[in-house]
Amino acid sequence: MLKPESQKTIFIVDDDPMYLWSLENFLRKNTEHRYFCCGTGEDCLKHISISPDIVILDYFLNSNVKKAKNGLEILKSIKEISPETEVILLSNQEDYSIVYKTIVSGAATYLIKDKNVFLNVLTQMDDILQEKQIINNVK
Numbered sequence: 001m002l003k004p005e006s007q008k009t010i011f012i013v014d015d016d017p018m019y020l021w022s023l024e025n026f027l028r029k030n031t032e033h034r035y036f037c038c039g040t041g042e043d044c045l046k047h048i049s050i051s052p053d054i055v056i057l058d059y060f061l062n063s064n065v066k067k068a069k070n071g072l073e074i075l076k077s078i079k080e081i082s083p084e085t086e087v088i089l090l091s092n093q094e095d096y097s098i099v100y101k102t103i104v105s106g107a108a109t110y111l112i113k114d115k116n117v118f119l120n121v122l123t124q125m126d127d128i129l130q131e132k133q134i135i136n137n138v139k
Contacts, residue, residue, distance in 0.1 A: 008053040008129060013038045014090070015061045015068070023056070026118045031125070040065055041074030048081050053132070054108075054125055059091035059098065072101055079106040086128045088121060 010033050014020040020037050028035060036052070038044040041061050055078055059071035069077075075087050086108040091098065099110045108128055111120050 008033045009036070009050060010034065010125070011036050011038060011044055011047070011052045011055040011057075013041055013044045013055060013061065013071075013074070014058040015039055015063045015065070016058075019058075023118060023121065027122065027125075030122055040068045041071065041077075042068060044074060045077055045081070048078060048085070051082050052085055054128055055085055055087045056121060056125075057087055057089050057107075059089060059093055059102075072098070072105060075102060075105050075107055086132075088124050088128075090117065090121070 010027070012020060012024050012027075012035060014023070017039065020039065024035050024037055027033070036047065036050070038047070041057070044055065044057070057071045057074060057078075061070060061074070062068040071089055071091070075089060078085055078087055083106075087106065089102045089107045089110045090113050091110070092113050094112060102110050109124050111117055111124065
């Protein structure tokens, strides 16, 4: 079990409540971090002052709130407000121009929502947190 100071704060942002719950449940069973769930990117931005270590962010966020910003717009806002926060962007989109735009805008990675996405998220989270730890140890 992780010591409290090694627990990290992770935001999960998705407008599909079942997907949001499923991913959170999977991650809680496999890690000891603190998770906060948001149904819109705007809700995520309201709480970004918490400075999460990682935001897991869906690309399409407007199925419930039609005028909601998409993940790329939210990503850009997150990086402006909290540049140290790493973002894992998720989508069903296999459009390489979207992948390119998200990486150029500061996403740590872009993952396709396929049958392995939960394990891929977990692996990416571990990689990001290990890299942050190494950087902090060097400082």
